[in-house]
Amino acid sequence: MTGTVGIALVGSKFMGTAHSNAWQQVTRFFDPPLTPVLHSVVARDAEAVAGFGRRWGWQHASTDLAAVLADPHVGLVDICTPNDVHREQAVAALEAGKHVACEKPLAGTLADARVMAKAAQAAPGRTFVWFSYRRVPAIALARTLVSQGRIGEIRHVRAVYAQQWGGPAAPAVWRFDASVAGSGAHGDLNAHIVDAVRFVTGEELVEVSGAVTKTFVPSHTVDDAVLFLARLSGGGIATFEATRLATGYHNHHGFEIHGELGALRFWFDEMPYLDYYDATAEPLVRGWTRIEVSDGDAGHPWVGSWWPAGHPIGYEHTFTNQAADILTVLGGDEPVAPLPDFAEALVVQAVLATALESARRGSPVEVGELLLAD
Amino acid sequence: MTGTVGIALVGSKFMGTAHSNAWQQVTRFFDPPLTPVLHSVVARDAEAVAGFGRRWGWQHASTDLAAVLADPHVGLVDICTPNDVHREQAVAALEAGKHVACEKPLAGTLADARVMAKAAQAAPGRTFVWFSYRRVPAIALARTLVSQGRIGEIRHVRAVYAQQWGGPAAPAVWRFDASVAGSGAHGDLNAHIVDAVRFVTGEELVEVSGAVTKTFVPSHTVDDAVLFLARLSGGGIATFEATRLATGYHNHHGFEIHGELGALRFWFDEMPYLDYYDATAEPLVRGWTRIEVSDGDAGHPWVGSWWPAGHPIGYEHTFTNQAADILTVLGGDEPVAPLPDFAEALVVQAVLATALESARRGSPVEVGELLLAD
Amino acid sequence: MTGTVGIALVGSKFMGTAHSNAWQQVTRFFDPPLTPVLHSVVARDAEAVAGFGRRWGWQHASTDLAAVLADPHVGLVDICTPNDVHREQAVAALEAGKHVACEKPLAGTLADARVMAKAAQAAPGRTFVWFSYRRVPAIALARTLVSQGRIGEIRHVRAVYAQQWGGPAAPAVWRFDASVAGSGAHGDLNAHIVDAVRFVTGEELVEVSGAVTKTFVPSHTVDDAVLFLARLSGGGIATFEATRLATGYHNHHGFEIHGELGALRFWFDEMPYLDYYDATAEPLVRGWTRIEVSDGDAGHPWVGSWWPAGHPIGYEHTFTNQAADILTVLGGDEPVAPLPDFAEALVVQAVLATALESARRGSPVEVGELLLAD
């Protein structure tokens, strides 16, 4: 199958830039079955969106989402707006018959997320959520190694997402405002590592066993940090921590996973590397093997489309990798690694809501309780 | 002041070896105000203890603790036995008017620990607990930097103690038996990192906000892993994790501490190093500074008594450093860094008990509730 | 000044891809005074170059370099071909009045390089050489720190460029053929680290004091590895090593530089990081500071045009950074960091030739001897 799909981008800030770049770059480095047409970018400020559109090669710039949704040349709506408008925009796009790719977290609230997942179920379009760290090659390799049974039954997970930008000196942005963002570090950062742990382990978090939320900066109406403990569907136990006040860390996130037969360790500070411990290896030379996940010939995901081994890709490439996989799926083929849809993102949202509920109640809460509530 | 103090060592296994070595080495590398006399080693097996005594230079080997306690040449009783007999032995030694240095955790149960702390209060002898990781130079330097205000108000602590030896294939030792050990990874490993965090931050854990205990190996009657969340007296929040089933880690423990003005990071896997982030440094060159804590001339603790900078000490030296500090205190001088006594170890024990209680209740529990109960 | 400059790319392999990407991306992330127009790509295979041109957005694809050089819409000729044709192509472009940006090494032989540098001197066009690793932010920051006097007088340099792809199993490519490449690891890899050391230190290599060349694979007519020792203009001494048979290293290159007042360390395996040791810092906390060179607000070069701090750029961005600086220079402004021209690349070429001459003679050779010969 060959052909094109018209893209409408909603939002033109940090994520709008990352997504525009991905749609521009994807056909340079990949050969997806569908070619994206950068049809329209939509944002509130007419002048700004026009400039953004020119810079990034969008054919049209608009402030009228409804009009764009009515355009039959648009096949996929890519949502990069603050969390509180995801629901309205995504549902409208789905009802207009479009495919929808939405930034994470799926929504600011579990209720919104539930509405979105239902709309997705009822609509003809495919849905995607930009848990783009799944497309870090080292993280996807971790998933492959787990799925091959290399580390056996999982006992421990330690997941952290620590940033430092959100202290008292940070400018007042929507991410600190509960009415827009829904939550703070939790939805922004824990969302990523909850998704990553699910993706890599293939397991679900079944219970949040305890949680702490903390707002350090008085003017913030969202959490600045959320810690929680969880039980996994396979019997393992896990710690999660998200914070925007971890002095020293610009963007430190990752996980350590210990299984019966081995272990895995990934930190985004050293993006190209996955550490793998094979407990079944010969004792004399057993240890943590640092795999530079940059070698297409070795079977490392996505990197064969980029540069030779040892020539690293960066942050933005995770979006391009995801754009390639979205186009692959829309073209009827298999993505390099599974893509999350609204139904799956709802599960992440339920985990996040369960953590907050656990903190509120001061007791363990089953994820199913919130996920299945209606 | 100069003089000698007779030591009686109780126990002759792993810790007995480490302590014997410390008492032998301390006067080679330090000049403490009191010289230890290796008077007696006491253990249950007459033949084994005799051999141990000869190897390690103890003047006497005995199976009769009471007789040893009655000997006026013994001034300090050093207890290296399993947790369940700490109370009886320590109380007897205190009642005999001796100083007591006891291995950690103070006891197998909070009740025992409370009895011991009370006995200590009533007795003339000084008490010490072998939280020997306090005497890792990098950990003591971390404490110094915090106490100098370098990282400001503490917001986050992340403490982990992960080992891998305790899986199904491990031999059945007393450490897996609740009737002897009291707890498993919790008392053995969380005890260390709870003490280290208190020592470094100068703060107390005031609440355990959630906890999970897990026994992976059916034949074990103790926990194999315990995770918990805590609130600190200064307003920060913390995660603690101890496990004996973290495949890949022989003896991985340490902490990351984020404050308002800086951060600290230590992992025992790289024992000589403390990482320090000074958030007030010039932005152009700001980053994590890896301090090789091996330079006596730079003011690094203890190392000036050992080798030139860059020539590392190892695990055993933490015990020798502690022996030096104990002798210094008994001689009337100030130790290089504060030594924990029974009262302080009782606080650690109360934290551990609070974590178990939080897991049992499925709710947050204040440490004071258990500490102050009688 | 605003306006455009037409680019003609010569070559369409690995470097052709990297350069095409740079010319496409540069106006998305930077606002250079001149906008590049991707006018023509030139290569030998008509069909292949047409496909390449379509994929990368070149307006024209051609097999006729002379015709392209005759086109007045072309302002800059970007040469990405094998080393043996650099001279002919560059001289033709210069004589046609174009600016020329040439891949490194400047040529396969010192004689060719000398001709090119002379042609550059005589022509109106500006010349540039793609020593693109200068535009790794960490390397440019190293240069800044040296130029600020932070490490004082330089005593030691240790530079290595080690790859592993060039063993007996590698396919026979032009890089192993002396008649095309001129040299092997030496021109390919030592060229980079010689330039990087000159760039960072601001010093010249004045003597090659000893050198070893080695061809491990019998079918290769170039060196597989070249080691050499050098004296620097400031009195320091240096080791250089380039090899394509360093098992374990995909693309390991970098340097350690020790000065009177401090030291610097960079390895491309961990591209975002520069390690800086400030010997004048307070002894208690002195150590190697790992600077994550990703923070535009901190003054780190180029990265402010890309993503927020902690979101790494990769290999390809060094080319885009260079494209931005070339356009800046052509537009009459100052580049973020100095750009090498043909005259400067001739110096690198003379150093490389001096090393080979030193190996041939079995004696020290002054760089000036070859550089100044005619």
Added chain:
Amino acid sequence: MTGTVGIALVGSKFMGTAHSNAWQQVTRFFDPPLTPVLHSVVARDAEAVAGFGRRWGWQHASTDLAAVLADPHVGLVDICTPNDVHREQAVAALEAGKHVACEKPLAGTLADARVMAKAAQAAPGRTFVWFSYRRVPAIALARTLVSQGRIGEIRHVRAVYAQQWGGPAAPAVWRFDASVAGSGAHGDLNAHIVDAVRFVTGEELVEVSGAVTKTFVPSHTVDDAVLFLARLSGGGIATFEATRLATGYHNHHGFEIHGELGALRFWFDEMPYLDYYDATAEPLVRGWTRIEVSDGDAGHPWVGSWWPAGHPIGYEHTFTNQAADILTVLGGDEPVAPLPDFAEALVVQAVLATALESARRGSPVEVGELLLAD
């Protein structure tokens, strides 16, 4: 065989301390076939040596080496004096029928070393040289892996020994005085890494292909740094660098070795670890494996006599390990790893002399030329 051997230690400074400690500790942690008796310590200052002897448990302290050599209770003479007196002391001891263990380098000059090796050949006693870094477990494991053929034919060696203490501010010690030390960084530091490379690879340096010596500090009469290139007996090539002015490094030494089938990497800054790259491993998970060489059960050398895996030993333990191996050899058994004798240390000395000769001549010099000269 059981029994004792009387030790006479000559010298009471840094190395005297390290050796005294080794002789004291060896029977605590090992069960050698011979038990050392700390018979006599000999040094020039009567009062100082008496104090040293008391502290370290030597039975006698003396200023009269001849008298000590005449004592039939002394079986092994352990020489820790400056390089210029090694010859006289060692020859006297050998002629007195003693075994001799001498600090490295064997002598200050090749001529002295040759005399010593000849004396050793003629005497009944065994000789040993304290290349104690051979007894770092990670280094000995590297040797084992090479000897098992795991990395195949060796192509590249990169060896560095960098310290920073020897700048203008350092006190004037014998190590800066050519008449006492013979050489500076070269004999002190290159001696170690030349021996380590020979030990690990099992190969000889057959040619020094180029060398640079440098004295940065005017008051020093020895070299402050020596760099050299070498060819190995197996066809590989190598770089060596020793310096006392590498700002930032207290005691940074180690090597990287690349073979046909794999590679090894060791740096003393992270003493417990050996990095091993197995190029024959499955491509998907191939990488550098960091082996924590602390696990006696895994077959790691010496560590089983010390502490459980993950509980590091330090600098001093390399001496104790060597003491154990010396006693093992004297008792008629096989050491854990080969011990260098005077004949082997003469080879190291010849390599060092060859490097200086290569620097002097400005040309390559075969090691055999100097080694075989008489």
